[in-house]
Every structure is written in structure tokens, then in C-alpha cells.
Amino acid sequence: MENEHSFIAAVLDTIGALVVVLDRNGRVIRFNRQCEKLTGYSAAEMIGRPIWERLLIPEELQPVRSTFDRLVAGNFPSEFENWWLTKNGARRMIAWSNTALLDADGEVEFVIATGIDVTERRQIEAALRDSEERFRMLFNNGNDAILVHPISPGEMPGKFIEANDLACRRLDYSREELQQLSPLDIDDAVSAVDIPKISRQIEVEGHALFESVHVARDGRKIPVEINAHRFELKGRPVVLSIARDITERKLAEAALRESEAKLREITSELGDGIYVLDRNGQLTFMNKAAEHLLGWTEAELLGQNAHEAFHYQKPDGSHVPVCDCPVYQSIHSGETYRILEDYFTCKDGTLFPVSFVAAPLHRGGEITGSVAAFQDITERKQAEARIHHMAHHDMLTGLPNRVLLADRLVLALAQARRYGRLLTLIFLDLDHFKQINDTLGHDVGDELLKAVAARLVECVREADTVARMGGDEFVILLPETAKAGDAEIVARKVIEAVNLPLMIGSHELHITTSVGIALYPRDGEETQTLMKNADTAMYRAKESGRNGYQLYSQI
Numbered sequence: 270m271e272n273e274h275s276f277i278a279a280v281l282d283t284i285g286a287l288v289v290v291l292d293r294n295g296r297v298i299r300f301n302r303q304c305e306k307l308t309g310y311s312a313a314e315m316i317g318r319p320i321w322e323r324l325l326i327p328e329e330l331q332p333v334r335s336t337f338d339r340l341v342a343g344n345f346p347s348e349f350e351n352w353w354l355t356k357n358g359a360r361r362m363i364a365w366s367n368t369a370l371l372d373a374d375g376e377v378e379f380v381i382a383t384g385i386d387v388t389e390r391r392q393i394e395a396a397l398r399d400s401e402e403r404f405r406m407l408f409n410n411g412n413d414a415i416l417v418h419p420i421s422p423g424e425m426p427g428k429f430i431e432a433n434d435l436a437c438r439r440l441d442y443s444r445e446e447l448q449q450l451s452p453l454d455i456d457d458a459v460s461a462v463d464i465p466k467i468s469r470q471i472e473v474e475g476h477a478l479f480e481s482v483h484v485a486r487d488g489r490k491i492p493v494e495i496n497a498h499r500f501e502l503k504g505r506p507v508v509l510s511i512a513r514d515i516t517e518r519k520l521a522e523a524a525l526r527e528s529e530a531k532l533r534e535i536t537s538e539l540g541d542g543i544y545v546l547d548r549n550g551q552l553t554f555m556n557k558a559a560e561h562l563l564g565w566t567e568a569e570l571l572g573q574n575a576h577e578a579f580h581y582q583k584p585d586g587s588h589v590p591v592c593d594c595p596v597y598q599s600i601h602s603g604e605t606y607r608i609l610e611d612y613f614t615c616k617d618g619t620l621f622p623v624s625f626v627a628a629p630l631h632r633g634g635e636i637t638g639s640v641a642a643f644q645d646i647t648e649r650k651q652a653e654a655r656i657h658h659m660a661h662h663d664m665l666t667g668l669p670n671r672v673l674l675a676d677r678l679v680l681a682l683a684q685a686r687r688y689g690r691l692l693t694l695i696f697l698d699l700d701h702f703k704q705i706n707d708t709l710g711h712d713v714g715d716e717l718l719k720a721v722a723a724r725l726v727e728c729v730r731e732a733d734t735v736a737r738m739g740g741d742e743f744v745i746l747l748p749e750t751a752k753a754g755d756a757e758i759v760a761r762k763v764i765e766a767v768n769l770p771l772m773i774g775s776h777e778l779h780i781t782t783s784v785g786i787a788l789y790p791r792d793g794e795e796t797q798t799l800m801k802n803a804d805t806a807m808y809r810a811k812e813s814g815r816n817g818y819q820l821y822s823q824i
């Protein structure tokens with residue numbers, strides 16, 4: 270018997286479970302080693318004391334006593350859980366399993382309670398319940414449809430095994446109906462993405478982000494962006510797809526595309542080349558007119574540094590640094606610049622003159638880039654050059670007119686003054702030219718004037734100017750004259766050249782001229798004086814019998 274007692278004690282102390290034996294009044298009879306370890310109380314401290322004296326928490330005192338009373342009365346609730354309070358005040362949740370030993374009268378004599386500490390397990394379960402609850406909430410209350418389907422390598426995706434409320438509402442299927450469908454059934458066949466390709470990507474990379482179109486029960490199409498992730502659910506590879514409705518985004522994109530197309534159309538109709546740079550000076554837009562003028566396509570220059578592409582050099586070949594570019598400056602200063610003349614370079618390397626306006630672009634108070642509108646001003650410049658030429662030249666002979674002569678004379682006088690040089694002004698007027706007009710007609714007169722002009726040009730050097738003052742009057746300016754005698758040499762040469770017979774049509778004509786000479790500084794120091802004096806000398810030559818020259822100094 271003694272042996273048997275110590276054997277039972279040994280067994281009770283060895284097993285991992287908590288074992289407490291109570292008498293019918295709830296006093297502790299046995300308190301095994303596990304109980305001691307867990308509670309911090311020794312068996313000696315516990316034996317003979319009612320179990321509820323130390324180990325129960327106040328809130329559970331009452332329910333535990335009534336459970337015990339029911340047990341003693343013969344109702345054996347086989348299992349229940351309650352907290353134990355350890356010696357150092359910690360709480361442990363114990364799951365009990367109870368039996369009773371009856372005495373000879375069939376009354377309960379002892380209650381044997383076997384317990385396991387389930388504190389951690391219950392905590393984990395509670396945490397799991399909590400997280401599952403949260404997951405459910407997310408699953409069903411988010412703004413995105415969530416669908417889960419199984420996958421197997423190399424096979425088409427399987428039927429959905431999970432779908433949140435929003436997925437059901439959006440596609441107008443019940444959860445059970447969705448479980449009969451797979452991604453292949455709800456993705457629009459026409460606009461659908463390549464499902465096998467996406468499946469492979471998910472298999473290899475674990476996730477994929479792509480756009481697709483879902484089709485609801487009634488055929489309604491919903492553009493979606495799908496964020497798909499592969500994970501294991503109960504040991505099975507599945508794909509969780511979060512489908513965001515991007516209808517608004519697509520509509521906005523379409524509206525943007527349309528307004529951009531309109532912008533392209535309108536801006537190109539205007540004929541101005543237009544391009545847009547972002548904050549970094551990279552090209553984001555270029556209209557048809559700009560493509561046409563520059564020879565580059567928008568596709569070739571998108572994302573490129575526009576300045577280095579077509580605004581980098583001057584006509585003399587020198588480089589224009591980007592910091593000097595008004596389009597870039599407008600991004601940094603926020604100012605609008607109007608440039609009347611600059612040069613852009615075509616794709617083939619040729620330069621053309623442009624005028625342009627560069628203005629900063631703003632969004633939400635921030636400068637987002639710059640827009641430039643430019644015009645090819647080649648024609649304008651040519652017209653300007655023509656007008657300039659016409660204003661300074663004689664239409665009939667192409668010689669400089671009195672305006673250009675006056676300019677050159679002012680310039681030449683300044684030079685002569687500075688370097689102490691002589692300058693010669695020769696006035697000449699054809700003799701009896703009127704007769705040619707009168708006898709042979711104005712047209713022959715015109716041709717004769719042209720021929721005389723050509724001869725006069727032949728008589729002088731390149732640095733000299735032969736101008737037609739009007740009618741049959743010409744002026745020759747020799748800005749550098751070595752000595753006074755040189756003026757007379759030129760005058761004689763001119764007279765001889767004019768004297769040579771001229772063939773105008775079928776007419777052989779003979780004409781002479783009278784020449785007046787004024788020298789700077791001898792005959793005048795100012796433009797007006799020199800002109801007047803040369804003219805006077807010329808009239809004196811006429812009076813002296815024509816076909817000769819007269820120095821003003823010798824009048």
C-alpha cells in the first residue's frame with residue numbers, strides 16, 4: 270500500500286499535466302509537482318486548505334464554487350476553464366477535465382481535476398480572432414474588389430475561392446456564383462490582358478500590377494487596375510487580386526488625350542511651332558508645326574533636352590549655353606520673354622531665324638515648366654532685307670541711292686578725319702541726255718543710264734561708291750585718295766568711259782558727261798558743303814562746254 274502510494278505520487282509528479290485532488294469540501298488533498306511549479310505554492314502550503322482560498326480570482330470565485338457544488342452533487346461537467354492566481358500575482362488560464370471518486374455509498378468522495386495551462390494558446394487564439402476580424406473588415410470594407418483564385422504552374426487560373434462584398438456588388442454576382450467563375454470569365458475578352466502571361470509573371474515574381482477590364486453580369490465594363498499577389502492558403506498556391514476601379518482615371522485620361530489632340534490641332538492651325546518643357550527642361554510636347562519647322566518628330570525629342578537639340582548654336586557656329594536660353598530662364602524666373610530674333614537648328618543642321626515667346630507654366634502655384642511658341646522669320650527677314658535694299662538703292666541701275674551715299678559719306682568723312690586722309694567727291698551729269706529720251710524714247714534712255722552705271726562702276730575700286738542721285742546725275746565717292754591729282758585721274762577715266770560708244774538695241778549712241786570735283790578737306794569739311802561744292806563744280810564744267818571736269822578749288 271505504501272509502495273502503491275509513493276508509486277501514484279511519483280506518477281502524478283512526473284506527468285506534465287496539473288493534477289489536483291480535492292475532498293468533497295473542496296480541500297486540497299493532492300497538489301502535484303506541476304501545480305507547485307505553476308503556482309509557486311508548495312504542496313505543503315496547499316494541502317488541507319480549500320482550493321478557492323488562494324488560487325481563484327475574485328470574479329470567478331462564485332462560478333467555480335457552484336461548478337464544484339454541481340460536481341459534488343453528481344453532475345460531472347467534464348470540462349471547464351478558469352484562471353489560477355499564482356503566488357506572485359500572475360494569472361494563468363487552466364483548462365480542466367474532472368472526474369469524481371465515489372465512496373461506498375455512491376457519494377462523491379474525491380474530485381480529481383486534471384488541467385493544462387492554456388494561457389498562451391488562448392492568447393494566440395484571441396489574437397488570431399482579432400486579426401482575422403481586422404482582415405475581414407479590410408476584406409469587406411475597402412474600396413477595392415478582392416478576389417482569390419488558385420493557380421497551378423502552367424495552367425489557366427482556377428475558379429475563385431474567395432471574393433469580398435464589393436467584388437460581388439460590382440460584378441453583380443453572388444459569392445457562390447463567383448465561385449463558379451475564374452478570371453477568364455470576368456476579364457473582357459477584347460481588351461483583356463494576356464492572362465497566361467500574367468499568370469507566369471505571378472508564378473515567377475510573386476506579384477503583378479496590370480490594367481484590365483472586368484465585365485459585370487449585365488455586360489457592363491469596368492476598367493480596373495489589378496494588384497495581384499501569390500501566397501499560400503491552406504498549403505495551396507493562390508492569387509489574391511485587388512481590383513481598383515479606374516473608370517474615373519480612364520475618363521480623365523481620355524479627356525486629357527482629347528484636349529491635347531485639340532490643342533495640337535489648334536496650335537498647328539495657327540502655324541506657330543509650339544513646344545513644352547517640364548521643370549527639368551525636357552521636352553513633353555511638340556505640335557505638328559514645330560515638327561515641320563525643325564525636322565524632328567515629337568517622338569524623337571520627348572524627354573530630351575530641347576535646347577541641346579535645336580537651340581544650341583548661333584549663325585557664326587558658336588555655342589549658346591543653356592543658361593542663356595530664355596525658355597529655360599522662364600522656368601527659373603517665372604517671367605515671360607519675347608525674343609524678336611534668334612536661331613534654331615533643324616535636324617539636318619541648318620539654321621533658320623525665329624522669333625519666339627517663352628512663358629512659364631504654373632500648376633497649384635508652382636512652376637511646372639515652360640511653353641515656347643516660335644515662328645520661322647526667314648521670309649520676314651528677307652522682306653526686311655529687300656525693303657532695306659530698296660530704301661538704299663536705285664531701282665533702275667541697282668546702284669546705291671542718295672540715302673546710302675549720305676550714310677557712306679558721313680562714315681568716310683569720319684574715317685578721313687581720324688586718319689588725316691584725303692577724300693574725293695565727284696559729281697557727274699550726262700550731257701544733253703534729254704535729247705536721247707526725246708528722240709529715242711524713255712526706254713532707250715533707261716538702258717543708257719544702266720549701261721553708264723555699269724561703266725562707272727568699272728572705273729573705280731571696290732571700296733569706292735558709285736551712286737545715282739536721280740535723273741542722269743551720278744556721284745562717285747573715293748573715301749581714300751592718296752593725293753589731289755588722283756581725283757583728276759579718276760575724273761578723266763570716267764569721262765573716257767562714258768565717251769565710248771554704247772550699243773542700245775540697234776542704236777549706237779555717243780554720250781558725254783560733265784564732272785565736278787570737291788576734295789576733303791580742301792573744298793569743305795562737312796558733308797553738305799562738299800556735296801554743294803562738287804555740284805557747283807559740275808555746273809561750272811557744263812558752263813565750260815561740257816565733256817570735261819572742273820575742280821572746285823579752281824573755280
Ligand SMILES: Nc1nc2c(ncn2[C@@H]2O[C@H](COP(=O)(O)OP(=O)(O)OP(=O)(O)O)[C@@H](O)[C@H]2O)c(=O)[nH]1
Nearest residue numbers: 698699700701702703704706711714715739740741
Ligand atoms: N530715261 C530716263 N530719263 C530720265 C530719268 N530720270 C530723269 N530723266 C530725264 O533725264 C533728263 C535730264 O535732263 P537734264 O540733266 O535736265 O538735261 P540734259 O538734257 O541732260 O542737259 P544737260 O544736263 O544740261 O547737259 C530729263 O529729260 C529727265 O526727264 C530716268 O530714270 N530715265
